[in-house]
Amino acid sequence: MxxxxxxxxxxATTALAIPAAAEELTIGxxxxxxxxxxxxxxxxxxxxxxxxxxxRLILQDENQGMKPGLATEWKAIxxxxxxxxxxxxxxxxxxxxxxxxxxxxxWERAPNVPNSPSSFGTYTKGKSVVKVDEYTVHIxxxxxxxxxxxxxxxxxIVSSDSGCEATTEDYNTGSASIxxxxxxxxxxxxxxxxxxxxxxxxxxxxxxWTKVTLKPIKSGPSRVAALLAGDVDMIDQVPTTDISTxxxxxxLALSQGVSNRVIYLHLxxxxxxxxxxxxxxxxxxxxxxxxxxxxxxISKAINRDAIVERVMExxxxxxxxxxxxxxxxxxxxxxxxDYDPNGAKELLAAAGVPDGFELTIHGPNDRxxxxxxxxxxxxxxxxxxxxxxxxxxxxxxxxFKRASRGGPNETPEFSFVLVGWGAGSGEASxxxxxxxxxxxxxxxxxxxxxxxxxxxxxxxxxxxALATVxxxxxxxxxxxxxxxxxxxxxxxxxxxxVNTWAAKKGLKYIARTDEATLAIGVVxx
Amino acid sequence: MxxxxxxxxxxxxxxVDMLINPxxxxxxxxxxxxxxxxxxxxxxxxxxxxxxxxxxxxxKSFIFGEPALKLILHHMxxxxxxxxxxxxxxxxxxxxxGLYAGLFPERRSSRLIMAGSILGFSLPTFWVGLxxxxxxxxxxxxxxxxxxxxxxxxxxxxxxxxxxxxxxxxFMPALNLALTNISLVIRLTRAGVREAMHQDYIKFARAKxxxxxxxIGVHLMKNILIPxxxxxxxxxxxxMAFSVVTxxxxxxxxxxxxxxxxxxxxxxxxVVAYLMIIVLFFVVINLVVDILxxxxxxxxxxxxxxx
Numbered sequence: 001m002x003x004x005x006x007x008x009x010x011x012a013t014t015a016l017a018i019p020a021a022a023e024e025l026t027i028g029x030x031x032x033x034x035x036x037x038x039x040x041x042x043x044x045x046x047x048x049x050x051x052x053x054x055x056r057l058i059l060q061d062e063n064q065g066m067k068p069g070l071a072t073e074w075k076a077i078x079x080x081x082x083x084x085x086x087x088x089x090x091x092x093x094x095x096x097x098x099x100x101x102x103x104x105x106x107w108e109r110a111p112n113v114p115n116s117p118s119s120f121g122t123y124t125k126g127k128s129v130v131k132v133d134e135y136t137v138h139i140x141x142x143x144x145x146x147x148x149x150x151x152x153x154x155x156x157i158v159s160s161d162s163g164c165e166a167t168t169e170d171y172n173t174g175s176a177s178i179x180x181x182x183x184x185x186x187x188x189x190x191x192x193x194x195x196x197x198x199x200x201x202x203x204x205x206x207x208x209w210t211k212v213t214l215k216p217i218k219s220g221p222s223r224v225a226a227l228l229a230g231d232v233d234m235i236d237q238v239p240t241t242d243i244s245t246x247x248x249x250x251x252l253a254l255s256q257g258v259s260n261r262v263i264y265l266h267l268x269x270x271x272x273x274x275x276x277x278x279x280x281x282x283x284x285x286x287x288x289x290x291x292x293x294x295x296x297x298i299s300k301a302i303n304r305d306a307i308v309e310r311v312m313e314x315x316x317x318x319x320x321x322x323x324x325x326x327x328x329x330x331x332x333x334x335x336x337x338d339y340d341p342n343g344a345k346e347l348l349a350a351a352g353v354p355d356g357f358e359l360t361i362h363g364p365n366d367r368x369x370x371x372x373x374x375x376x377x378x379x380x381x382x383x384x385x386x387x388x389x390x391x392x393x394x395x396x397x398x399x400f401k402r403a404s405r406g407g408p409n410e411t412p413e414f415s416f417v418l419v420g421w422g423a424g425s426g427e428a429s430x431x432x433x434x435x436x437x438x439x440x441x442x443x444x445x446x447x448x449x450x451x452x453x454x455x456x457x458x459x460x461x462x463x464x465a466l467a468t469v470x471x472x473x474x475x476x477x478x479x480x481x482x483x484x485x486x487x488x489x490x491x492x493x494x495x496x497x498v499n500t501w502a503a504k505k506g507l508k509y510i511a512r513t514d515e516a517t518l519a520i521g522v523v524x525x
Numbered sequence: 526m527x528x529x530x531x532x533x534x535x536x537x538x539x540x541v542d543m544l545i546n547p548x549x550x551x552x553x554x555x556x557x558x559x560x561x562x563x564x565x566x567x568x569x570x571x572x573x574x575x576x577x578x579x580x581x582x583x584x585k586s587f588i589f590g591e592p593a594l595k596l597i598l599h600h601m602x603x604x605x606x607x608x609x610x611x612x613x614x615x616x617x618x619x620x621x622x623g624l625y626a627g628l629f630p631e632r633r634s635s636r637l638i639m640a641g642s643i644l645g646f647s648l649p650t651f652w653v654g655l656x657x658x659x660x661x662x663x664x665x666x667x668x669x670x671x672x673x674x675x676x677x678x679x680x681x682x683x684x685x686x687x688x689x690x691x692x693x694x695x696f697m698p699a700l701n702l703a704l705t706n707i708s709l710v711i712r713l714t715r716a717g718v719r720e721a722m723h724q725d726y727i728k729f730a731r732a733k734x735x736x737x738x739x740x741i742g743v744h745l746m747k748n749i750l751i752p753x754x755x756x757x758x759x760x761x762x763x764x765m766a767f768s769v770v771t772x773x774x775x776x777x778x779x780x781x782x783x784x785x786x787x788x789x790x791x792x793x794x795x796v797v798a799y800l801m802i803i804v805l806f807f808v809v810i811n812l813v814v815d816i817l818x819x820x821x822x823x824x825x826x827x828x829x830x831x832x
Contacts, residue, residue, distance in 0.1 A: 002723070029544050029669075034588050034589050034807050035589065035590070040590065041544070041588075042549075043544075043546055051829075076776070080576040114590070115560070115585060115590030116544045116560075116589070117544035117557065117561075117587055117588060118544050118545040118549060118557060119553065119556070119557075121551070121553060121556070122546065122548055122549050122553055168590055169591070189778070190589070190599070190600075190778070191779075191782060191783065192602065192672065192778040193776030194670070215671075215672055216776065216778070218773065218776070219773050219774055219775040219776065220667035221774075222655075222658065222670065222671050222773075222775065222776055223661065225655070225658040225662060225670045225671070226662075226670040226671045227661055227670075228662075228663040228670075228778075229658070229663045229666065229669070229670040231669050231670045231671060231672070232668070307624070307654070366789075378770070392792075395538075395789070396541055396542075396543070397537065397538040397540075397542075397789060397791045398537060398538040398543035399538075399792065400538075400539070400543075401538050401539035401541075401542050404542065412788065421547070422547070424546070424547075424548045425548070430548060432545070434548065441550075441551035441552070444550025444551055444552055444553075445550070447550045447551050447554070448547060480831055486776055
């Protein structure tokens, strides 16, 4: 009896396993958004999912370049004012028209969502939005601010009718999830699925998918299995260990693209007695990481090709600076440092530590692709040139606090750390400001400067760049700042992460540098 | 209990680093710390927490901004479903198999069952789960690999038990979760049967000329069920509370997945509220088990305590 029943279940599911109509798309996501409210949580997974429903004034293309969204054009009309011309004739999903009032009230709500774990105030602070006419707004700043388009591209536009007074819960139930984006909200069931339907009145290129289901499947092997079983049409964040197997499958296609995320090493530039740097045998030593030669030696001792080939299984690009080529503000004079262990030993000798010293590298083990393995590889490479390196990795929930402010007086606890940085703005001022500018809480600089690197020359160049509205001039200043910091080995870049999406044969994902997975980027071949 | 949990959870890491956008500057980080109440000394946080519990408020999730209790209750039906089905599987597969192995211990098939039960015990759940997905979903294509199926409302309860799609999604995770318990029930039943078969009351029942079916079904079963119920009751609690591995592998939107996600992201209020609820749960389950005893065995009925 029971057997018969379970047989029935099996038969029923075989019938259901027939591929769905081609216009429906199901995507398996590695990370889940925490709300449908576009201003609740300023974090990658949320921003990616809300982009389906809500447009921004300026959209970021797959390389994080700026392209017109709800604004058709924008320019700085003077040092302190940016003018945005709004797109006319755009309708919200409920049919109400889009105009300047929506922009003003969206910007008001964005930084003021109750209980927001990470607010959008980062982008709105110091700016005020003024309605000029129905289809023109001005955004004013207190000081010249060239990154305005980047910041604007991060603020979703909700409806003044339904969205501005709504609570996060209203967005989660869908009553406020009414945008102008390519997809309409259908349902949101946390931990299970997000369902979207095509917006047939979309002002831009209409998506080919009539219905999109986003399913969070956090476990890597399960995500791959769901794709192999045909339960989902595409997955993101394919585990590197599975890439070679999936490549051989005739009915699957992989899409890869470099990300804006650099994996790098930060060294203690500040303390003369650094807690995890010891003389051979464990005695105290004047922190050798403060000597340029020692930092150069460490960089030369690292075989980036081996890390890319062996640890990352070919799915990474070795790095010589803060962002891969092609991004705004990248220097064309910087190349990845070549592997040269003998040169590294000579540099150590020149720095007065010919026999090396003892060091501990700390890193997370669940944050970046293969992070713990990278730390282990670096430990071995440094030990080879005489810097006896211990490796200690830990879960990110513990790691980041200790690396950022685990020491006395909220100083960084470690001496030598492995970290990654993704440039959310898509240009070089983001890593320059956060990683290598002097730690100055009052200015909001150096927030992630875990080595407490401080160089007035870099600070000056970054400061100047951030006050230069002219793109060409700013690009040069940013490149120059990068060159100064990298030549001084403020950080040691290792590689840029490459992201992998896998889809059924016939589908292709337009890989994005910001690592987001968007249904609109899934195209038929 | 609340003290241990609260302080235990609060010494690990810093949730702010999990929540905040890396681009945020120091002022923004400060603002978040204050908004979450993490700038206060820990004993103050605890007092605040206790005050909340008094009025049924376990605090708000750092990550979702919703009341932790609501979040847990929202994920509970999926887990109850899973635990219930896997408990039923353990009973309907475990007891007959154990009975068979106990009644005919010398048969080769009985030996096979016992060997199987050892495997069921010792193979790690996550591995079995992945193998099942590979076999049933990837190679045979019979069952969906992950997630929860369609739900329907029946008798006022919304559940995926009422739809075919729901059941097909439920089958693998429930079986995976049930494996250890099936093995446990097999072994318990077999041991009970082996012991009871030589008891006088069984011999007497047989001598009376009762049908073997009645001897086994009534005389034997009644006596071996008590330890099984005790164990299953406790196991049901564990199934509910800690189906973490199975739920993660099968992307089952239940409480176990909520717990592990909350732990990894340091969503402290949810973890604390979860553990408090689980404590309550075990208490209730043990009460139910005690009541079941008295139904099965008149000797432990409450009113007899007085005499």
